[in-house]
Each structure stands twice: as structure tokens, then as C-alpha cells.
Amino acid sequence: MSTIDYKIETGTRDTDASLDAMRPAEVEHLRPLPRISVHAFCETEGMQRVMERCGQDRRMAKVSLRINSGSIAAAANMFSTVSTPNLIILETATEPRLLLEELAPLASVCDPSTKVILIGRYNDIPLYRELIRNGISEYIVAPVGMPDVMGAIAAIFVDPEAEPLGRNIAFIGAKGGCGSSTLAHNCAWGISNLFSTEVVLADLDLPFGTANINFDQDPPQGISEAVFAPERLDEVFLDRLLTKCSEHLSLLAAPSMLDRAYDFEAGAFQPILEILQRNAPVTVLDVPHLWSDWTRSVLADVDEVVITAVPDLANLRNAKNLFDVLKKIRPNDKTPHLVLNQVGMPKRPEIAPNDFCDSLEVTPVAIIPFDAVLFGNAANSGRMIAEIDKKAPVAEIFSQLAHLVTGRATTKKAKKGGLGKMLGMLARK
Structure with missing residues (x-):
């Protein structure tokens, strides 16, 4: 099973509990994820629960997952001294006009091959385009559920041209x-x-x-x-x-x-x-x-x-x-x-x-x-x-x-x- 490091602190805003419920039909079609390392930085308890659910899924059996309580700044601070994983998942409540500025310190310490999924609060198309243009792999509007996160990871690391699994x-x-x-x-x-x-x-x-x-x-x-x-x-x-x-x-x-x-x-x-x-x-x-x-x-x-x-x-x-x-x-x-x-x-x-x-x-x-x-x-x-x-x-x-x-x-x-x-x-x- 995945290696999971839980660091629980009280968040400021909970993820929608209904999205944290099981939705088996939405993940059945997903292929098992490859052997990758993932660090998630969660600002709310709801998002931590979603990531814990992801870590328990059989399709994540090869994934090394670490769940941290913290913001983008905490991620930048951690990776200033250690190498970055294959994927970083960030939850943030930062406003669109300040988001790129907040991401800059993290961008300066990220390895070029590291992918980033950002989970934000603002449904803003210009923001999405700007983030993608600046190297963010995916931007998802909160609240999210386990199928949303699993699907986003699969979209990045699973080859869509691969033969279907039996x-x-x-x-x-x-x-x-x-x-x-x-x-x-x-x-x-x-x-x-x-x-x-x-x-x-x-x-x-x-x-x-x-x-x-x-x-x-x-x-x-x-x-x-x-x-x-x-x-x-x-x-x-x-x-x-x-x-x-x-x-x-x-x-x-x-x-x-x-x-x-x-x-x-x-x-x-x-x-x-x-x-x-x-x-x-x-x-x-x-x-x-x-x-x-x-x-x-x-x-x-x-x-x-x-x-x-x-x-x-x-x-x-x-x-x-x-x-x-x-x-x-x-x-x-x-x-x-x-x-x-x-x-x-x-x-x-x-x-x-x-x-x-x-x-x-x-x-x-x-x-x-x-x-x-x-x-x-x-x-x-x-x-x-x-x-x-x-x-x-x-x-x-x-x-x-x-x-x-x-x-x-x-x-x-x-x-x-x-x-x-x-x-x-x-x-x-």
C-alpha cells in the first residue's frame, strides 16, 4: 500500500462533505497509477480527508503519498532543502491576482520534471489559462472529491494511448x-x-x-x-x-x-x-x-x-x-x-x-x-x-x-x- 504521512491540523474551510463520499462508478475506469511520489499540501481538514481516501485506493498501491498540512509557502519552504517529488498537490484560498506571486518561491525550487496540481477557490478562466501557461499541470476548483483528484493525477501520468487493461x-x-x-x-x-x-x-x-x-x-x-x-x-x-x-x-x-x-x-x-x-x-x-x-x-x-x-x-x-x-x-x-x-x-x-x-x-x-x-x-x-x-x-x-x-x-x-x-x-x- 501507499506510504502515507498524515499531519493533521484544523483547517479554515472544510471541503464539501458530499464530494468526499464514495463514488465507485467514477473511478472504476481509471488505470492503476505508476510508481510515483506525491506530496499534498492541504489547508483544510476536508482536503486532507480527500487525500487520505486517495491513499487508500487500490489504484494508488504503487504511489508513495505524503499528506502535509500547510500552504504554498510551506511547500516552498520544505523543497528549498529537499528535492521535489514527481507531483505536488496544493490547496489554496489565495485570490487570483496574488496567486502567481505566491507560487514564485515554489517555482524557483521545483525540479523541471515535477508536476503541480493546484486546487483553488476561484472559477476563473483567465486565471486557469495563466496558470497553465506558467507550468501548472492542472487547476481544479474546490470543493473536490476523491474521483476528481484521482482523475487529475491519471490524466498527467497515465498514457491515454496505452492499451486498455483487462x-x-x-x-x-x-x-x-x-x-x-x-x-x-x-x-x-x-x-x-x-x-x-x-x-x-x-x-x-x-x-x-x-x-x-x-x-x-x-x-x-x-x-x-x-x-x-x-x-x-x-x-x-x-x-x-x-x-x-x-x-x-x-x-x-x-x-x-x-x-x-x-x-x-x-x-x-x-x-x-x-x-x-x-x-x-x-x-x-x-x-x-x-x-x-x-x-x-x-x-x-x-x-x-x-x-x-x-x-x-x-x-x-x-x-x-x-x-x-x-x-x-x-x-x-x-x-x-x-x-x-x-x-x-x-x-x-x-x-x-x-x-x-x-x-x-x-x-x-x-x-x-x-x-x-x-x-x-x-x-x-x-x-x-x-x-x-x-x-x-x-x-x-x-x-x-x-x-x-x-x-x-x-x-x-x-x-x-x-x-x-x-x-x-x-x-x-
Whole structure:
């Protein structure tokens, strides 16, 4: 995460609190920022809160951010003795006629490569033009929110001509055996098949992964080669590790062997995720049910998280813990999606879906009925649910889930007996 130095003092004017609220949709499209250093000088507590929010965002993971309480004069004083960072963000209430004069001491000590974003109080077009002409990178009129600041930084340091990044979607189960891997595999297959989009399914459960079995594959190489030799990782090496499962779906398989210990540091999978984002429009990550530095890091960095749970007490507790911690480590992102799986298993006591979801204060995106025959046949034959029975209600649920996690504007209307009917039946119980 970013290195943040908070120096809090009482400001004279607060930033509009409404702009400090979360606006996930406005930052979703932003690319991760490069490894840069940023110093922010804030005159108000509101602006300090905005910068703190920026520092907590996953897109700022590589940024070294320092937040200072002070004015333009404080910045000039600091940088008279130390070198300037890649970016300086300044908040000021100075009137337009005095602003350039106040900036002069700072300009005299700034490195030529240093960029400056100025946040002022006056909506003045001549002032804006004069500031840009004098080397200010951007001038924003206060009050501002986190998306405004993040967007301004991205406009300066992210190449607009760069290839778009792919979408990373992580699936994790609230408890072992709840079917998260099955959902991940069927969703990856569905995305590739429905939208003719290149998809990579990465099985991150190195000792016990099942993606190779579920797709009836036995690849000689896979994700372990990339994890244990990150210095070799490039597009060519990645292509050698991928196994083709269908026309548009490739598998980065787990070795599923116990010949070594699989203990990883927090950033172990970061190089893989970054190269997959540059080379695949969609990456589906099958994250094992465990909690460690590396799983926490993966879940913090992805675009979408899907939590799968079975309607019992242990799943409820674990799901609540997951939702709570992900809200903290992903403060500017959407709430993870919840899928209730194996609902209606005969003779098994269950928590009613409505009660389960009310306890989490989350609406499930899908409720999947228990069907031992359908899922068992698919698993034993190495095929996906839609390949076994494309007219099955569960196949329609997976289709709708594929639309949802890829950000499609509309989803297909559920057929009779699909998700809509299942929700209605459960509601009447």
C-alpha cells in the first residue's frame, strides 16, 4: 500500500462533505497509477480527508503519498532543502491576482520534471489559462472529491494511448466446499462463449486446484512456473504456460501436487495479475479458501469480487467477515457480489436465504439450487453445466452472472424456471 504521512491540523474551510463520499462508478475506469511520489499540501481538514481516501485506493498501491498540512509557502519552504517529488498537490484560498506571486518561491525550487496540481477557490478562466501557461499541470476548483483528484493525477501520468487493461474477477468461497471453484470455472467458460471474448482462468489453488480436472486437461506447465520464476515472466513465457480449453478460453492451471510447500509473500501473484491485465480482456481468478497476505492482496487489487456461500451458520459468519474486511481494503469499490449455492439440499437444515442475506445486508446476485446429478455429471465428465444441459435453469443463472461480472449494461431475461422463478419460490418459503 501507499506510504502515507498524515499531519493533521484544523483547517479554515472544510471541503464539501458530499464530494468526499464514495463514488465507485467514477473511478472504476481509471488505470492503476505508476510508481510515483506525491506530496499534498492541504489547508483544510476536508482536503486532507480527500487525500487520505486517495491513499487508500487500490489504484494508488504503487504511489508513495505524503499528506502535509500547510500552504504554498510551506511547500516552498520544505523543497528549498529537499528535492521535489514527481507531483505536488496544493490547496489554496489565495485570490487570483496574488496567486502567481505566491507560487514564485515554489517555482524557483521545483525540479523541471515535477508536476503541480493546484486546487483553488476561484472559477476563473483567465486565471486557469495563466496558470497553465506558467507550468501548472492542472487547476481544479474546490470543493473536490476523491474521483476528481484521482482523475487529475491519471490524466498527467497515465498514457491515454496505452492499451486498455483487462478486467480481473476473483471468486472466493466463504467456506471450503461451497462451490466457488465450480462457479468460477462455469463463469469463465460462459464469458468466453457468450461474448466471444478471450478469457484466462487462473487457478490460484496451487496444491488442490481443480480447474484442470473440470476442463479435462493435463497441462505440463501452469501457474507455478510463473509464481516461482517471476523474472522470466513476459508475454511469450505466459503464452507457453496457457492451456487452450476452448476457442476463447485459456487455462493457467495449478499443479495440484504436494511436492513442495506453497507459502507466498503478499505480492507473489502481482506480476502475474499485471501481465494478465495487459494481455487478456477478462481474467477469472479461482482464489482458494484461505486467508493470507497474498490472498488479501489479490482480493484488494481485482476489479470484481464474487463470494460464494452455502446457507449455514459457518458460511454466514465467514461471509460477514469477508464483506467487512473487503469493505475496509476496497473502500472506493463496489460491494462484492454474493452467490448463494447448494440451496435446498434434501434433509439438510438451512438458514432461509432471506434471513441469510438480511444478516449480511446484501442482496444476492444469484441463488443456485442444489442439483447433485447435474453438477456431478459435469464434474465427472470434465465439462461445464451449459455443455451438459444448456436449457437447465442453472445454465441461465451462470449466463446472467457472466453478464453481471463483466459489466454488461443489460442481462438476458431469465427463462421460466431460471433465477427469477427460483427467487420467487424461495421468497414464499
